[in-house]
Amino acid sequence: MNRFAFLTLYRSLTRHRLYAALNIGGLAVGIAVFLVLGLYVRFETSYETWLPHHDQVYIVQTVVNMPDSPVNGAYPNTMGGLLEEMKADFPGLTGTRINGVGATVLRGGIGTAEDLAWVDAQFFEVMDLPMVQGDGARALADPSNVLIDANMARKYFGSTDAIGQTLTLNIGAGTAPYRVAGIFAPLPRNTDLKFTMLTRIPNGAPKGNEDWWYHWSSTSVNTYLRFPNPAAAKAFAARMPAFVVRHGATDLGADADKMMQLTLLPLTDLHLTPAGRDMASMRQTIITLGVVGALTMLIAIVNYVNLATARAGLRAREVAMRKVLGASRSMLVRQFTGEAILTTALAALVALALAELGLPLVNAAAGLALSIPYATVVPALLVLSIVVGIGAGLYPAVLLSRFPAAAVLASARSPGGGRTGARLREMLVVFQFALATAFITGTLVLVAQTRHLRQADLGFARDGLIVVKSMAGLSEGQQGTMREAIASLPIIRAVGIADSAAGGFGNNNDNNIEIPGRPGYGPSLREIVVGRGFFATYGARVIAGRVFDNQHGADDSYGTKSKDNRAIVINRTAVGVLGFRSAQEAVGKTLGKGHPRTIIGVVDDMRFFSPHVPMEATYYTYWSHDVGAPVLTARYAGRMDAAMDAVRDTWRKIAPEVPFDAAPANQELAKLFEDDDHAANLFTIGSVLAVLIGCIGLWGLASFNTSRRVKEIGIRKALGASSRDVVKLLVGQFLRPVLIANVIAWPLAWVAMRQWLAGFSDRIALSPLYFVAATLLALAIAVLTVIAQSLRAARATPAWALHHE
Amino acid sequence: MIRLENIQRRYVSDEVETTALADIDLDVAAGEFVAIMGPSGCGKSTLLNTLGTVDRPTAGRYLFGDRDLVALNEAELARFRAMTLGFVFQSFNLIDELTIAENVELGLIYRKDAGGDRKGRVAAAMDRVGISHRARHYPHQLSGGQQQRAAIARAIVGKPKLILADEPTGNLDSENGQQVMDILTSLNADGATIIMVTHSPSHADIARRRIDMLDGRIVASLARAI
Numbered sequence A: 001m002n003r004f005a006f007l008t009l010y011r012s013l014t015r016h017r018l019y020a021a022l023n024i025g026g027l028a029v030g031i032a033v034f035l036v037l038g039l040y041v042r043f044e045t046s047y048e049t050w051l052p053h054h055d056q057v058y059i060v061q062t063v064v065n066m067p068d069s070p071v072n073g074a075y076p077n078t079m080g081g082l083l084e085e086m087k088a089d090f091p092g093l094t095g096t097r098i099n100g101v102g103a104t105v106l107r108g109g110i111g112t113a114e115d116l117a118w119v120d121a122q123f124f125e126v127m128d129l130p131m132v133q134g135d136g137a138r139a140l141a142d143p144s145n146v147l148i149d150a151n152m153a154r155k156y157f158g159s160t161d162a163i164g165q166t167l168t169l170n171i172g173a174g175t176a177p178y179r180v181a182g183i184f185a186p187l188p189r190n191t192d193l194k195f196t197m198l199t200r201i202p203n204g205a206p207k208g209n210e211d212w213w214y215h216w217s218s219t220s221v222n223t224y225l226r227f228p229n230p231a232a233a234k235a236f237a238a239r240m241p242a243f244v245v246r247h248g249a250t251d252l253g254a255d256a257d258k259m260m261q262l263t264l265l266p267l268t269d270l271h272l273t274p275a276g277r278d279m280a281s282m283r284q285t286i287i288t289l290g291v292v293g294a295l296t297m298l299i300a301i302v303n304y305v306n307l308a309t310a311r312a313g314l315r316a317r318e319v320a321m322r323k324v325l326g327a328s329r330s331m332l333v334r335q336f337t338g339e340a341i342l343t344t345a346l347a348a349l350v351a352l353a354l355a356e357l358g359l360p361l362v363n364a365a366a367g368l369a370l371s372i373p374y375a376t377v378v379p380a381l382l383v384l385s386i387v388v389g390i391g392a393g394l395y396p397a398v399l400l401s402r403f404p405a406a407a408v409l410a411s412a413r414s415p416g417g418g419r420t421g422a423r424l425r426e427m428l429v430v431f432q433f434a435l436a437t438a439f440i441t442g443t444l445v446l447v448a449q450t451r452h453l454r455q456a457d458l459g460f461a462r463d464g465l466i467v468v469k470s471m472a473g474l475s476e477g478q479q480g481t482m483r484e485a486i487a488s489l490p491i492i493r494a495v496g497i498a499d500s501a502a503g504g505f506g507n508n509n510d511n512n513i514e515i516p517g518r519p520g521y522g523p524s525l526r527e528i529v530v531g532r533g534f535f536a537t538y539g540a541r542v543i544a545g546r547v548f549d550n551q552h553g554a555d556d557s558y559g560t561k562s563k564d565n566r567a568i569v570i571n572r573t574a575v576g577v578l579g580f581r582s583a584q585e586a587v588g589k590t591l592g593k594g595h596p597r598t599i600i601g602v603v604d605d606m607r608f609f610s611p612h613v614p615m616e617a618t619y620y621t622y623w624s625h626d627v628g629a630p631v632l633t634a635r636y637a638g639r640m641d642a643a644m645d646a647v648r649d650t651w652r653k654i655a656p657e658v659p660f661d662a663a664p665a666n667q668e669l670a671k672l673f674e675d676d677d678h679a680a681n682l683f684t685i686g687s688v689l690a691v692l693i694g695c696i697g698l699w700g701l702a703s704f705n706t707s708r709r710v711k712e713i714g715i716r717k718a719l720g721a722s723s724r725d726v727v728k729l730l731v732g733q734f735l736r737p738v739l740i741a742n743v744i745a746w747p748l749a750w751v752a753m754r755q756w757l758a759g760f761s762d763r764i765a766l767s768p769l770y771f772v773a774a775t776l777l778a779l780a781i782a783v784l785t786v787i788a789q790s791l792r793a794a795r796a797t798p799a800w801a802l803h804h805e
Numbered sequence B: 001m002i003r004l005e006n007i008q009r010r011y012v013s014d015e016v017e018t019t020a021l022a023d024i025d026l027d028v029a030a031g032e033f034v035a036i037m038g039p040s041g042c043g044k045s046t047l048l049n050t051l052g053t054v055d056r057p058t059a060g061r062y063l064f065g066d067r068d069l070v071a072l073n074e075a076e077l078a079r080f081r082a083m084t085l086g087f088v089f090q091s092f093n094l095i096d097e098l099t100i101a102e103n104v105e106l107g108l109i110y111r112k113d114a115g116g117d118r119k120g121r122v123a124a125a126m127d128r129v130g131i132s133h134r135a136r137h138y139p140h141q142l143s144g145g146q147q148q149r150a151a152i153a154r155a156i157v158g159k160p161k162l163i164l165a166d167e168p169t170g171n172l173d174s175e176n177g178q179q180v181m182d183i184l185t186s187l188n189a190d191g192a193t194i195i196m197v198t199h200s201p202s203h204a205d206i207a208r209r210r211i212d213m214l215d216g217r218i219v220a221s222l223a224r225a226i
């Protein structure tokens, strides 16, 4: 490129300011979207990669495969004592358990809940956490030591210089002093590990866990193993079935290896692997968003090529003159490619600025903390500029340099790439609008589904409920006192206790219920133990029979044995699962052979758990007091914060040493689809920008076409065409490609959205209305984009147009 | 049929003001054949465009029959052009993407009464100028003379009362130019009013009246004795 080449580029950018702004702006927005979504994908796929030798670490998965069980699936948890049994059989195995038990830090009689995890002495051989102070492995050697992260050190001791200090902790079994022996760096955001404190896991079953710590098919801790290479891991995995039979036969029966498998999942795959019954694939969401980013950039590049090619025709005269003056074809190709690279680099620079400005917004919308790693992004953008520049510049450059100079100079009319050029441009418009319409459809469905998740009937009124999760930390005596005290608050209308609550806490118990006259164990149902006031507090809808009350003494299962007859209430789903034709038919029936259960009533399904998990057949039993793993739910009337304050004050008065943990039910429920919400936000941002870029492309093309047809418009007007005729002509030429685009977009969007919705058990129907609405929207956007300049062209006096070259 | 009174046309661009037409008065009767001559830039095209209502005068009155065209709005002017006028340009101005037959048909599609037998009328118009055998070709496949004859076919297919021709022979050799003049003469003999800009004195002589322009004014108007 010579000085004049720069000069022409500079002049053409400043002369055609709007064109340049749209061309560079469109490309920049496309690159920015790609950049931001790329960062997101990078973040989501980088989980645990910050750990040293993360590629050697595996998590043990428990694959449950029981007959008729709704809990079948692969879970990243294992039995508490599994590692000990493994080590006994496989000497030299390197592994650690992580058991996020939590702890209460006591200071001046006031308890604060912290995320403490129990780990094995070998923890640092598996997860070599970066240390700020002290030696991690040495610190774990003594069970009375605690390791805390730098934030905790600052919180409790004012600085990270806290080695040797003492923390009074209650880890579920009374308070004891622990010596701070190591400070580790706070965990980064790209991790599923969740702890701020570490202590040694007790040898043998911890107090209170004796029943199930060594019970096969229980899942209570995470077990991690480290192998020197994948082959070693594979060999180990191959020996698991025999191991399961050896140790699990007592609990699982002779075919233990069929009921349950132990598999190894690479640690770095954990984040994107759905657990158990979860129907949604996070991996698919991330791929989708990555594709949205790539396609948005592709649209922008297509636009750029499109406009550059279209404009090439308008520059034909300049090219012809240069040729006449002696420029060779290769010189011209070099000039135009150079221009394109320079323009793309400019766009990349603007993109970087846009991404920097847009990131806080995106972070807020998606609950992220992304930042631009300039060291990798800048060289990547440079390469991108060159590749896109060559890609976008070469075609028009070759096209331009090929125009025969003499013909161009002799003819009155500028070549526009001819018929093939026009066809190509139309195809590109089709491509763009197909994607744009598919994106719009996707956004509509996404927004409708997330709205549905927020508002759908869950079988109970989700507003006006507070869930107090910290009840289990109270002594049994305190629990009753707390319940009465909260119930007597004027702002509280009703209080119920159960081992589950909206948002999904407490116990996870499934039991098989044998059906008389049918072979086998019978279907597996979730069991929820409820205390007084549970159904009234949630406002459960009773479909048949009645719910528990204290008038019927037989309702109370407290203190009964499993083989005693217990009164149960079942939910609507259970009616069908248990083989009844109607709820009425179920009432009064007694099921279960060795464990008789009599159905006294049926309530409507109440969705406490993730919308990604199918609604479970459930039965409720009633304990008049001392429900295990209790969660208290309170219904209030009035303002949420006032109710929360009142409950908190009551709590602090009765049990100041136990950390108070409560949240509004709708907030807990929203957490269950937080990730979907964030992905939906990102998708929406991406789509809106993709559509915007599509509009820029259409606008540019329309303006090019209009300017190319100025003369024709003049002729038509001289022949008596009215302005309306001309507008119809100009707008009409874009409707055809936009309509064809819709035909392509519909099946695309249908398949994609059906797939996405399949990840939800609680989902909307994929109505054709979304598609029709997206089409109308796309058409409206297309018409609005081209109408202004069509009107302007149509209104211009024909004399001017006829003069126009 | 046509009366121009005190017609002015000024162009203002980049603070440079050009007076293309300064105070033009002109009467043209039905059936006349008028030739306009004058040096380049004197306002001939502007005058013709004004007559054709594709350009609006800055001041003055334009009466066509008893209608004041200056008072009409855009849509009404478009209808007026479609029903009453035929244009022939120096550079033909055929639409490249349409065939010759389609270009000619363009002269009808904006006429509300064009309904019946469009194909027949298009064929007749092409026949009249002798380009029927080129109906399915595209403009760039034709010679200049043929293109100009196609443009004339487009101008006459709607049987306009007034034909405006801006240097119709300007881009043609003498033989093709003569052919075009013969067609115009015969159209005039059939009753069409024709106003034509030309640089050729011999072509101007074919017209019955010659108007000379200079610097946006009419400096002479000579009727040829028959």
Ligand SMILES: Nc1ncnc2c1ncn2[C@@H]1O[C@H](COP(=O)(O)OP(=O)(O)O)[C@@H](O)[C@H]1O
Residues within 6 Å of the ligand: A800, A803, B011, B012, B013, B018, B019, B020, B039, B040, B041, B042, B043, B044, B045, B046, B047
């Ligand atoms: N669109 C326009 N803008 C500015 N000036 C114009 C325009 N069209 C014509 N003119 C000027 O008006 C004058 C008359 O032009 P025109 O009627 O085309 O001349 P002619 O046809 O006699 O050669 C010229 O000086 C020309 O430069």
Ligand SMILES: [Mg+2]
Residues within 6 Å of the ligand: B044, B045, B046
């Ligand atoms: Mg002229």
